[in-house]
Structure formats: C-alpha cells, structure tokens
Amino acid sequence: MDFFNTLTYKEVLELIEKKYSDICIESEDINILDSLGRVLSEDIISPEDLPHFNRSTVDGYSVISNDTFGASEAIPSIHKIVEKIEMGKKSKMSLSSGEAAYIPTGAMVPKNSDAVVMIEHSELLSEDEVALYKGVAHLENIIKAGDDISKGAKIIQKGKKIRPQEIAILASVGIDKVKVRKKIKCTIISTGDELIDINEKIEEGKIRDINTYAIEAMLKDCGCEVMSKVVLKDTKSLFEKTLKEAISKSDLVLISGGSSVGDRDHTYDVIKSMGEVFVHGISIKPGKPTILGVSEKTAIVGLPGHPGAAISVFEVVVKAIINKLEKCSAKKRVGVYKISTNVHSAPGKHTIQLVKIEKERAIPILGKSSMISCLSEADGYIEIPMDSEGLYKEQEVNVNFF
C-alpha cells in the first residue's frame, strides 16, 4: 500500500511550468554593478555602435591598402607621414595616396584609410617619411564601426542571469541601469520535535537542525531573499498559523520535514488546508516524499527531512521553481566525465547520484540520504533516468556541478 500519489520527475517539471505560471516576480531598475546574479526582465537593445568609429587593432601606420600592394622587405613602399594620431582624439586628416599616419592600438583610423601596417614592418627614414615592408589587405588590422555590436541590435535576451560578461557588454554601450526581477522573497519552516539549534547542547534522541541552515545558504546562493526562518515542533495548529503568515509575505515557502505519511507528518494536510497540493510523492531517489503546492500567489514546497534528500530535491526541483518564478533561462553547469565504476539505479526512479571528480573520472559517493558527510565530499551529481537500469563503468555521464 502506498500513501503517496507518486508522479514521475518529468510530470513534476511539467506541473511546475503550469501551476506556477501565475506567480510573477516584479521588476526593479538597478545599477549594473548590483545586477550580478540577477535575472534580466527586459531585452537589452544597443543604443549605439561598438566600436562607434573605425579603430586600429595594432600600433603602426594607417594607410590606403592599395598603396602597399607588392611591398616587401626588398621593395618597400615609401609614405609621407602626415599625422600622428593620438588616443582619444579624432583624426584631423583625410589620407591621400602615398600618405600614412602613425596610429596607436585602439585609436581612430583617419578618413580614406582602410588598413594599418604594424610598426614591426616599418622603418622611419626621416621625421616625415616611412618605409613599409609589408603589403596590407583592405580592412587589415582595423575593426570597423558597428563590427562588434550594431546600434539597435538585441545584445542580451530577457531571462538571462547576469554574469561579469553581461556587465562588460552593458558597460561597452554605455548602459548603467537595467531592469531585473526583484529577489524572490522566501520563508523557511523546519519542523520536528527532535530538532535543536546548532548552539544548543546535544542530547540523546535530539538532532541538530541542519536543513534550515542548508536551505538558507542554497536560497542565498540562488540570489533569493530569506525573509524569515522558523523551527517548529510537530504541532499542527502552530504550523498552520506559521504557514499562513509565511504565505502572506513570501513568494516561496520551503518547509523541511513532516512531508512523509507518519502520524506526526502534517505538511501535506497543512498546505492543503491553505491552497492546492498538486504533488505528493515524486519517483526520484532520494526525495520521494516531496510535496508541491500553491496558495494565492505563493509557491509552497515540502522537502523531505533527511538533509541529503532535502538538498538533492532543492537541486532538481526547487531550482526549477526558482527559474520558473524569475522566468530565468540559465542552464545548469554541466561537465562530461567517464564514470569510474558500474552504478546500479533504483528501477522506476529518477536517481540523483552524488559524485566527486578525481583524475578526470566521476566517482560515485555511496551513502544514505540521511548521511550528511557525503554531501560535502561531492562536487556535483549525475541523474540516472527512471527507464535506465544503471550505468556501466567508463560510460560518459553529465555531471551537474554544485
């Protein structure tokens, strides 16, 4: 007999897409330097060309390329130096045939010039005359206006999580503020008569509260804001009051423990009394007794109490919910490795197997989901789909990094 109405992992991901589509996190305008790790809520259109003038990519002599045709070590082309271009200044000249202008890397190429000869291939004959020992092709050593980014082009798509690379591109076209999703407001509720805080004296039968700390750290790592966290005894009335308050001030409530079907496991009933429960049981290992629900515009997740299971479910389920709420397109950081040994998986279950990377091999870390030591040893995890019988030694696997 099974008290759970277990769904497949794929079905759960589809329900996340459907059931949380009405929850939309508002946007705010922020300075680009504060936007690291935030999710863009608008497409970014470049207001200008980059570069916005033709620039030299080398130190040398700006010329008309045709003039240098056939130039070599034996027969250089001789040019009159008509200008010494300075950085940050507009070139004053328009080159005529037989002329050259000295130009530093990054400076503005004069009018009519279409190539630059590197300084290594030149010899000053006098103050205003230079011999060029190498011919250059049209546009050689020049980056043209708009070559990198053209005005009006979409340079970053909405939904992108901002990294230093995005800050660089925003700066390059003079954008100092962007619209991003506000931080998701979260509340953590941990339940369990046995739980004591980390600075209390340990007694037999008591368990130190790990999950409140781990969940807060994971939420912060995802860029969420933890509004409050509370540790409760397994008392239904207190649980109801706390969840009601949490729903009123949060976009996402994470509950740890009490998600199974024991007589002290109230999470399912309490969420149900306040809204809809659409998942109770997922065919994943670990993490079967996971609950997903929604009340008004708040997503509610009941995580299994075992810390290993709670963390695994956070990785594969809660992160998908966070991405959904923020409309974020970020992908997981994945590496392909060979597995060091055969791995058996649970038939009919989507298995989340912790691994560490050593000598370019993914090594499974075997232990129960209640064993916390495995987590810190792991560099990431692999997912073995429910229709697979396991993995063979040396088979290639995708490692999702923590």
Ligand SMILES: Nc1nc2c(c(=O)[nH]1)N[C@H]1C(S)=C(S)[C@@H](COP(=O)(O)OP(=O)(O)OC[C@H]3O[C@@H](n4cnc5c(N)ncnc54)[C@H](O)[C@@H]3O)O[C@H]1N2
């Ligand atoms: N009859 C069944 N029993 C259980 C099943 C099942 O399918 N049928 N599934 C097992 C699995 S798998 C898990 S995981 C647990 C999850 O149960 P709960 O979510 O109700 O979690 P608790 O019973 O409250 O706690 C389980 C375990 O984890 C410890 N725990 C709880 N909270 C914390 C915390 N904040 N920090 C550290 N450790 C915590 C708790 O002391 C228990 O040892 O259900 C199985 N049972």
Ligand code: MOO
């Ligand atoms: O979620 Mo449980 O073992 O699958 O820890």
